[in-house]
Amino acid sequence: MKAITLEPGKPGTARLEDIAEPDVRDGSVLVEAVAVGVCGTDVEIVEGKYGWSPPGKTRLVLGHESLGRVIDPGPAKGFKKGDLVVGIVRRPDPMPCSNCAVGEWDMCQNGQYTERGIKEIDGYMSERWRIEPEYAMKVDPTLGLLGVLLEPTTVVAKAWEMVAAVGQRSFWDPHTVLVTGAGPIGLLAALIGVQRGLEVHVLDRATSGPKPELVKALGATYHSTTVSSLDFEPDIIVECTGVGQVIAESIGKVGAGGIVCLTGVGTGGATGGAAIADVAAAAVLRNNVVVGSVNANKRHWYKAAQCLARADRDWLGRLITRREEPANFARALARKPDDIKVVIQFADI
Ligand SMILES: [Zn+2]
Numbered sequence: 001m002k003a004i005t006l007e008p009g010k011p012g013t014a015r016l017e018d019i020a021e022p023d024v025r026d027g028s029v030l031v032e033a034v035a036v037g038v039c040g041t042d043v044e045i046v047e048g049k050y051g052w053s054p055p056g057k058t059r060l061v062l063g064h065e066s067l068g069r070v071i072d073p074g075p076a077k078g079f080k081k082g083d084l085v086v087g088i089v090r091r092p093d094p095m096p097c098s099n100c101a102v103g104e105w106d107m108c109q110n111g112q113y114t115e116r117g118i119k120e121i122d123g124y125m126s127e128r129w130r131i132e133p134e135y136a137m138k139v140d141p142t143l144g145l146l147g148v149l150l151e152p153t154t155v156v157a158k159a160w161e162m163v164a165a166v167g168q169r170s171f172w173d174p175h176t177v178l179v180t181g182a183g184p185i186g187l188l189a190a191l192i193g194v195q196r197g198l199e200v201h202v203l204d205r206a207t208s209g210p211k212p213e214l215v216k217a218l219g220a221t222y223h224s225t226t227v228s229s230l231d232f233e234p235d236i237i238v239e240c241t242g243v244g245q246v247i248a249e250s251i252g253k254v255g256a257g258g259i260v261c262l263t264g265v266g267t268g269g270a271t272g273g274a275a276i277a278d279v280a281a282a283a284v285l286r287n288n289v290v291v292g293s294v295n296a297n298k299r300h301w302y303k304a305a306q307c308l309a310r311a312d313r314d315w316l317g318r319l320i321t322r323r324e325e326p327a328n329f330a331r332a333l334a335r336k337p338d339d340i341k342v343v344i345q346f347a348d349i
Helices: 040-046 141-167 184-195 210-217 244-253 276-286 298-310 313-319 326-333
Strands: 002-006 015-018 029-038 065-072 084-087 114-116 128-131 136-138 176-180 199-203 221-223 236-239 259-262 289-292 320-324 341-345
Touching: 002 326, 015 326, 029 084, 029 141, 040 326, 065 128, 065 141, 084 128, 084 141, 136 298, 141 184, 141 236, 141 259, 141 289, 141 298, 141 313, 141 320, 141 341, 176 184, 176 244, 184 199, 184 210, 184 236, 184 298, 184 313, 210 221, 210 313, 236 244, 244 259, 244 276, 313 320, 320 326, 326 341
Parallel strands: 176 199, 176 236, 199 221, 236 259, 259 289, 320 341
Antiparallel strands: 002 015, 029 065, 029 128, 029 341, 065 084, 084 136
């Protein structure tokens, strides 16, 4: 069968090649790949900056934003041929640490977790893949191809849960949320904000193209300005850019008792001259919290599937701005200005 593979750590090694059919030891549920989304992590892996091959192998099958159709459910109850499923990405570390031991592998403490398509387990960019039934999430069949958005939605489902958890420390009646960045993660964070009944604002550099339109279609407000120049103080900021200046301005802008949830991963960036103790003093005097959030556990996957099932199908469909064939994976990984989510489509749906 065909698969998109590469040698982690070595740029220029990605190719579409023939590999063996998935091993039954990889899971009792056999799945036909329908589509796999691509994101910045895939680009980093292909560029040799991230990623680890499975033990004893030199190449890794890429892909962690899956959507597939069950070919053979095996002995597992709860699945039947034709079900649309998405594979959970992370597996608990083998120790396991206390968080992995209770199923919170997203909070792994020792970093020895593994991840399909990223860290030591083959991913989902192959014509067929196998999965353990407990790591296969069924998606609403009416979502069709839109089920490929589940993995990025899990990231924001967890971020929203973090915000809610911090909010429980005191009486909390939030009204406004600012989402920085209108990529897939930002737009899905905005979707959940609307579903939670909040007044949602989204900030991004783009002044035209699909981003402003998608924000408006949600009933949210779009801003193509700086965070500092906004004329209100958000109760919640979900930061999805990873850009130093945006993060610094977000921490300064959030209202008293506010929560800044960081989901973007970047490097460097000026701090705008704010010294650490000054930032800390502002947080102390206003009871602000900055919380980081990464990955998702099974509870977040379940919640994310509920969010997608509730969402407007046309709006979700507009997030998928490009579909490419597996042979054109390099084109899928090359970002174009109006791209939001690009998927590699393995089979018709
Ligand atoms: Zn762990």
